[in-house]
Amino acid sequence: MNGASREALAAARERLDALTDSTSVDAGALADELAAVTALLDRERSLRRVLTDPAQPAEAKADLAHRLFGDKVSGPAVDLVAGMVRSRWSQPRDLADALEELANLADLTAAQKAGRLDDVEDELFRFGRIVSSNPELRAALTDPEADASAKVELLHRLLGGRADKTTERLVTRLVTAPAGRSLEAGLESLSKLAAERRDRMVAVVTSAVPLSDSQKQRLGAALAKLYGRKMHLNLDVDPNVVGGMRVQVGDEVINGSIADRLEDVARRMAD
Template structure:
């Protein structure tokens, strides 16, 4: 990971920490980063240098207004303004990793076909804490490719309980 990505991650961490909503900002940035990774059109539009930066920032505001904290919107606007849209997922990963190291927690990336409820996230967090004997922060990503069930990645471990994987295993068995 290059120094520029680390520098922007440190800046985002500092802003969120100063605002006192690190966890919330982290979660919002994480979701935005995953959306950006899966949506080519959005990524290309926000990264298009031929579009005026004001226009690209306006798109960000239209997308996130009322759905994220002001800190999250400010960080994303900053990255769009300096032409670092393509690096946002890496910056977010670095930010999440840094936060996890400081707080002594692990980040569990949880993919599901539908969004998990708060109750389900809490239960899963507890289950993963017990399993890893460490604090765990769950980041839920809605991914239709999963079809059903959940795929959790925590560190190098993957706990795959998705319908997609079961179908694939069944197909491979033939």
């Protein structure tokens, strides 16, 4: 998102945080309600245009949101949507995308409150690895002609009882409403949102052999000092990785052995 939409999303995320901080608001239920509004806006392009039309008064758009959704979702949900349509958006599509992000954040907040956020982060990463290594599964989940209910059933067989309910909910929404993204890009976005809940970054670490607990702690601490943020490590093993280890943080890729990289971090900190 650019310009006005980025500012509108930031404001909406602050309002969501304020809502979910309240013990009276069920973050998981709020996520379902925001996802339902997102689904409607995904289908109704004309409604997106009306709710983001800069020529219309902000309060008129908010009143319309209350009339449309007031008897379908809870008060906190409709107030959040009304606040969003009062804001300016660079393009109509951004409103639906922002609502989808808020739904995902609400689900992740529910997992965090339950002490399950770490599990959800790990499960999203593992599911992404399973999909990337199984072309048939990926094809079944991304086939635009396949029935959505069949995809939901497939995901339930894969994840039901094996993964946290939040993980299953997030992946199911992603698969049934991809919004033009690849499955891999959607999973990566979810992982980043999960990391943001703890104010930390994600490092994807691929090593030739499994790392010991000591190595993981040292690497996590070194990367945190290098990037100035807490770091969540998503770990994978590939005997063919060049240099013993590959670390990706955002768009930056670091190749080389653990010892070499840690020494480089130490040198940087000493400069």
